[in-house]
Amino acid sequence: MARKTIVDIFIPCFVDQMFPETGMNMVKVLESLGCEVHYNPNQTCCGQPAFNAGFFSEAREVADKFLDDFSNETSQYIVAPSASCVGMVRNAYQDIFVKSSKLVKYRAMQKKVYEFTEFLTDVLGVTAIQGASLPGRATYHDSCSALRECGIKAGPRALLQNVDGFELVEMEDNETCCGFGGTFAVKFEAISTAMAEQKVDNALATGADFIVSTDSSCLMHLQAYIDRQNKPIRTMHIADVLASGW
Structure with missing residues (x-):
């Protein structure tokens, strides 16, 4: 065995x-x-x-x-x-x-x-999770740490493209920071909020139902802006997407 x-x-x-x-x-x-x-x-x-x-x-x-x-x-x-x-x-x-x-x-x-x-x-060499299913359109946010520190870009997209019922669309400036940055969001609140606004607006322009990423910190920051401004979109961690439907 x-x-x-x-x-x-x-x-x-x-x-x-x-x-x-x-x-x-x-x-x-x-x-x-x-x-x-x-x-x-x-x-x-x-x-x-x-x-x-x-x-x-x-x-x-x-x-x-x-x-x-x-x-x-x-x-x-x-x-x-x-x-x-x-x-x-x-x-x-x-x-x-x-x-x-x-x-x-x-x-x-x-x-x-x-x-x-x-x-x-x-x-593991896996690009599809058996049974993963979630209806809707999504756009992917490249977190700074994933893209710049870990060199992660193609993998998450490949996984999302194989989720049944899930349509993945790219937003403008998907590699731009969301504005969180840990203490950056505290020290530079106005700049941080403006960056979140730009990211969410770019996501909304795609007609997406979800913003997906590898990092809960980015998603928390974006969701806070979404909730405060009552925007018609929500965030999801990619692990939650891959575990949906089964």
């Missing part, structure tokens, strides 16, 4: 506290593909909020904990429904551990970390 693919899942702060169904739907999809999914309840944050705010010592403490929590040698992969957090672990951790005695341990872990859709398409 072939050995199951063992996956440790990392559930980011946003997903854990505000969108737990997205984490559950990721597990649903992974298990449907024959993965053995493990969850370490000791896990917390990747440290990105502290790191981006300039609190490097605090970020290092969180990174140390992350490294300890996900250094299980029996695990083959670490998968998260967030390109933002994956980008943090893959890229920023290099600065954190570059002069640390834990660098070798980090390098071993770094090779295992994947964003959810990236894992499906690049590791």
Whole structure:
């Protein structure tokens, strides 16, 4: 009997506290593909909020904990429904551990970390989820972290194009930032809101019912603008789309 693919899942702060169904739907999809999914309840944050705010010592403490929590040698992969957090672990951790005695341990872990859709398409070789069905038209938002930090672009689109009843259309400036950027949205509220407005207007121009992305943080920001302005569109994480209909 072939050995199951063992996956440790990392559930980011946003997903854990505000969108737990997205984490559950990721597990649903992974298990449907024959993965053995493990969850370490000791896990917390990747440290990105502290790191981006300039609190490097605090970020290092969180990174140390992350490294300890996900250094299980029996695990083959670490998968998260967030390109933002994956980008943090893959890229920023290099600065954190570059002069640390834990660098070798980090390098071993770094090779295992994947964003959810990236894992499906690049590791499992899957571009269609059996039974996935959702009627409607959607447009895809390339999050900055997915596109620029992780090089993710074609994979999510391939997965969405194979969802039964789902029509995928491209919006103008789909690679432009949504305006969230973590602390950016707090420090530069007016600019952040204007960027969300532009993104939602571009999505509405396609006639889409949904804005889909890999990152709950972007979607939360856009949904807040949509709700406040009462716009006829809603956001969905790609894991929720792929888990629909079955």
